[in-house]
Amino acid sequence: MNSKAQLKIQQMAFMLIAITIFFAIAGMFALTMSSSNNKKDAEFIREEHAMTLISKLANSPEFSCGEVFGGGQSNCIDSDKAIILAQKAIKYKTFWGVEDIEIKIINSDAEKLCNLQNYPDCNTINILNNETEGYPVSNFVSLCRKESFGGENYDKCEVARITVVTKGTW
Amino acid sequence: MVKNNKTQGSKDMNSKRAQGSKDMNSKRAQEEIVGFTMIILIVAVVLIIFLSLSVKNPQKDTIESYEVESYLQALLQKTSDCMSSSNRYYSLEELMFKCDSAEACNDGREACDVFVKELGRVSNQSWNLGKGSPIRGYSLNATVDGEELKSISYGNKTRSSKGSSQEKMRNNKIFILEFEAYY
Numbered sequence: 372m373n374s375k376a377q378l379k380i381q382q383m384a385f386m387l388i389a390i391t392i393f394f395a396i397a398g399m400f401a402l403t404m405s406s407s408n409n410k411k412d413a414e415f416i417r418e419e420h421a422m423t424l425i426s427k428l429a430n431s432p433e434f435s436c437g438e439v440f441g442g443g444q445s446n447c448i449d450s451d452k453a454i455i456l457a458q459k460a461i462k463y464k465t466f467w468g469v470e471d472i473e474i475k476i477i478n479s480d481a482e483k484l485c486n487l488q489n490y491p492d493c494n495t496i497n498i499l500n501n502e503t504e505g506y507p508v509s510n511f512v513s514l515c516r517k518e519s520f521g522g523e524n525y526d527k528c529e530v531a532r533i534t535v536v537t538k539g540t541w
Numbered sequence: 542m543v544k545n546n547k548t549q550g551s552k553d554m555n556s557k558r559a560q561g562s563k564d565m566n567s568k569r570a571q572e573e574i575v576g577f578t579m580i581i582l583i584v585a586v587v588l589i590i591f592l593s594l595s596v597k598n599p600q601k602d603t604i605e606s607y608e609v610e611s612y613l614q615a616l617l618q619k620t621s622d623c624m625s626s627s628n629r630y631y632s633l634e635e636l637m638f639k640c641d642s643a644e645a646c647n648d649g650r651e652a653c654d655v656f657v658k659e660l661g662r663v664s665n666q667s668w669n670l671g672k673g674s675p676i677r678g679y680s681l682n683a684t685v686d687g688e689e690l691k692s693i694s695y696g697n698k699t700r701s702s703k704g705s706s707q708e709k710m711r712n713n714k715i716f717i718l719e720f721e722a723y724y
Contacts (some may be wrong), residue, residue: 378570382577389581396588414703422607444618446611477666510608511667513615525630530615530663 421508440515450516471536472498509534606703613707623655678723699723
């Protein structure tokens with residue numbers, strides 16, 4: 372009788388251990404899944420914020436290509452507008468509500484800051500530079516300008532990265 | 542004497558009965574242990590199979606990315622160094638269409654060669670795959686009506702990636718350019 376009771380207790384102990392292990396594994400699996408989803412959501416929201424801010428800037432009349440380069444292009448920046456804006460940055464210091472705006476053409480050349488004298492033989496247009504600390508967000512844009520070859524004008528578009536520094540947190 | 546014998550016989554019977562009952566209990570207990578062990582083994586085997594399957598066939602974890610979408614838009618708008626016969630530089634989007642119709646640039650280079658070369662060059666410069674970068678590799682696929690036109694990849698393909706695609710229509714053909722950055 373004593374032996375039978377011991378056996379029953381042992382059986383229950385095994386059962387409890389098995390159930391605990393099973394729920395622990397199931398819980399870990401559920402946690403991994405939910406953390407993976409949270410990571411995805413966080414990445415998505417972060418990108419959405421960055422995209423909204425940069426799209427707002429790139430598609431504003433001060434920067435956008437408009438109808439000059441065929442029309443209908445989103446995230447297209449007119450580099451002629453940008454270089455002129457860079458000269459008048461002091462007037463736009465608080466206009467966009469951001470600290471820094473920099474557009475860098477993606478090529479293998481060393482960084483060469485643009486000004487009216489060396490444009491377009493340069494690759495970085497620094498529009499705003501308030502030299503304050505903040506949170507940088509960046510995205511790809513198309514940087515277009517008019518070029519001429521053999522007396523004919525053509526559109527010259529390059530892949531560029533626009534970086535905006537904001538003071539606020541996400 | 543007879544009575545003593547009877548008592549002894551009855552004791553033996555009782556002892557045998559008790560022994561039989563004990564054996565039956567022990568057997569039942571053994572059966573229960575075997576059953577319980579079987580349940581644990583089945584649960585363990587199911588868990589091991591499930592875990593090994595999830596490790597062996599990892600689901601690709603691709604995040605739809607605005608950054609990649611913007612990159613593809615800018616990439617297709619980029620002006621190439623391939624000139625048409627009317628002295629006009631093709632954009633990479635136009636070059637993709639010319640590649641499908643096996644046309645050549647004004648200087649004799651194949652449109653497809655220029656297209657692939659440009660895609661690789663710009664992608665290598667745009668996505669930093671160096672040390673300290675979270676990006677491990679990338680792949681770019683251009684398809685026409687679901688069939689591969691050109692494809693390039695660089696670095697390692699990992700489980701996690703962010704990607705996007707751009708769809709263009711020309712001469713009733715659907716051109717899709719897909720990009721995936723692995724990290």
